[in-house]
Amino acid sequence: MLKKLSGKILFPLFFGLLATCAYAGETVGAVSLTANETGTQLKLAISGPVKYSLSTLHNPERLVIDLRDTRLRAKLANVSLTGSPVIRLRS
Numbered sequence: 001m002l003k004k005l006s007g008k009i010l011f012p013l014f015f016g017l018l019a020t021c022a023y024a025g026e027t028v029g030a031v032s033l034t035a036n037e038t039g040t041q042l043k044l045a046i047s048g049p050v051k052y053s054l055s056t057l058h059n060p061e062r063l064v065i066d067l068r069d070t071r072l073r074a075k076l077a078n079v080s081l082t083g084s085p086v087i088r089l090r091s
Contacts, residue, residue: 025050026070028070028071033089034084035086045074046070050067050069051068051069052065
């Protein structure tokens with residue numbers, strides 16, 4: 001379970017994708033982020049089932065989501081972070 005810091009989820013929050021050199025997997029076609037008084041939600045449109053892992057890193061605080069055998073098609077720079085505790089998304 002993720003820890004809350006000052007009423008917000010892991011501030012700052014980062015997003016990471018792990019893709020292998022021998023790509024034979026699924027694609028992430030769209031990414032969206034919504035935030036309100038109850039929390040922050042990250043939505044990923046993935047072309048099929050994937051194996052994944054979640055981990056947290058420190059200094060700075062961040063969340064890492066590893067999606068195995070995937071290729072990112074969405075432009076993370078186009079994802080609105082307005083009103084969320086997220087500072088940056090990256091892959």
